Amino acid sequence: MEIPLYFYEAFRNMDRLAPGSDESTLKAINYIDFNRDSELNILDIGCGVGSQTLLLAKYFKNSTIEAIDLFNHYLKCLDEKINKYDLGNRVYTCQMDMNDLDYPNCEFEIVFSEASAYIMGFKKALKEWKRVLKDDGYLIISELSWIQKPSFESKNFWKTHYSEIDSIDNKINQIKEEGYIFVDYFILPKKDFESYYHNLKSNLKDLDNNSFKKDFKKEIDLYENNSDDYSYVFYIMKKSAYQ
Ligand SMILES: C[S@@+](CC[C@H](N)C(=O)[O-])C[C@H]1O[C@@H](n2cnc3c(N)ncnc32)[C@H](O)[C@@H]1O
Numbered sequence: 001m002e003i004p005l006y007f008y009e010a011f012r013n014m015d016r017l018a019p020g021s022d023e024s025t026l027k028a029i030n031y032i033d034f035n036r037d038s039e040l041n042i043l044d045i046g047c048g049v050g051s052q053t054l055l056l057a058k059y060f061k062n063s064t065i066e067a068i069d070l071f072n073h074y075l076k077c078l079d080e081k082i083n084k085y086d087l088g089n090r091v092y093t094c095q096m097d098m099n100d101l102d103y104p105n106c107e108f109e110i111v112f113s114e115a116s117a118y119i120m121g122f123k124k125a126l127k128e129w130k131r132v133l134k135d136d137g138y139l140i141i142s143e144l145s146w147i148q149k150p151s152f153e154s155k156n157f158w159k160t161h162y163s164e165i166d167s168i169d170n171k172i173n174q175i176k177e178e179g180y181i182f183v184d185y186f187i188l189p190k191k192d193f194e195s196y197y198h199n200l201k202s203n204l205k206d207l208d209n210n211s212f213k214k215d216f217k218k219e220i221d222l223y224e225n226n227s228d229d230y231s232y233v234f235y236i237m238k239k240s241a242y243q
Contacts, residue, residue: 001070001095006212008073010203017048017074018115019193019232020142024186025052025114029059031183031236032110032138037062040109043132044068045098045125046116050078056112057091066103068096098125101132109137115232117141121164122171126178135241139180142232145171147187150229157222158230168233180237188232193223 011017034040040063044053047067057065069075075093082091096102098113099120111133117125122143133139144158146167158165166174168185175182197220207213 002072006207006210009207010200010212010216012203014196014199014203015049015051016196019188019196020052020114021188021192021195022051022055024142024188024192024234025055026059027186028112028140028142028234028236029056031140034060034109034138036060038109039063041107042066042110042112043101043103043108045101045111045113045129046119047078047093048074048116050074050081050093052112052114053078053091054081054085054087056110057085057087060110063090065091066108067091067093068098068101069093070095070097099128101129103132105131106134107132109134111137111139113140114142117143118162118164123164123174123178126174126180130178130180130239133239135239137239138183139237139239140234142188142234143171144230145187145233146229147231147233148228151226154222154226154229157218161219165230171233171235175235175237179240181240183236183238185233185235188234190227190231193227193231197223
């Protein structure tokens with residue numbers, strides 16, 4: 001499937017397609033208590049241009065990483081980086097729909113998904129991705145969450161853009177209800193949003209006005225006025241061997 005042209009332009013030359021940073025990704029990876037030298041199977045869902053894929057590969061240097069995305073354009077960008085860093089013998093890209101993971105049961109020690117689970121919805125992702133995780137394997141997801149009681153403006157915007165946005169406590173309850181062992185969470189710092197929106201804004205300057213641009217600008221303005229209300233939050237959990 002090809003990426004819509006407008007998105008191609010809006011995100012051009014960006015290392016991240018959502019709020020995040022190498023520091024935050026590494027902080028999340030550091031929760032994993034597998035030996036860094038182990039030969040693990042790792043799945044990165046909604047990899048985009050793959051900043052987090054490369055960090056996973058560099059951290060777990062004997063592991064195999066499968067990076068999946070719906071759009072070939074992003075996978076090609078990641079393939080170039082895989083070649084540049086000579087990781088082609090253990091990092092693989094694959095065009096695949098996160099709703100329909102084409103892997104056997106219990107295939108991965110780690111399933112990682114940064115700012116992508118919202119596409120199918122957090123609860124459905126928790127339910128469906130568990131199948132491909134080994135017992136005691138880690139599922140790590142960054143997910144948009146309320147970090148305080150939101151303003152009317154924030155609530156109104158996210159009600160239509162991502163209705164599953166919820167408080168951290170409710171997200172943790174969903175994780176536990178799905179039978180995972182909840183390990184920890186942390187909130188992404190504001191600078192992760194600021195750098196993402198800074199890059200997006202500068203790309204948008206050159207683009208024609210249309211409904212996509214209006215929507216991006218609305219999202220950026222909302223964040224600038226309500227940055228204490230919500231953030232991406234990394235949730236770290238394990239698949240229990242006894243479920
Ligand atoms: C917000 S971006 C996050 C990308 C990357 N993880 C990051 O943080 O920069 C969401 C990604 O999910 C991909 N995506 C959208 N729908 C998908 C689907 N149904 N299955 C797999 N990937 C999908 C998009 O192409 C995009 O790369």
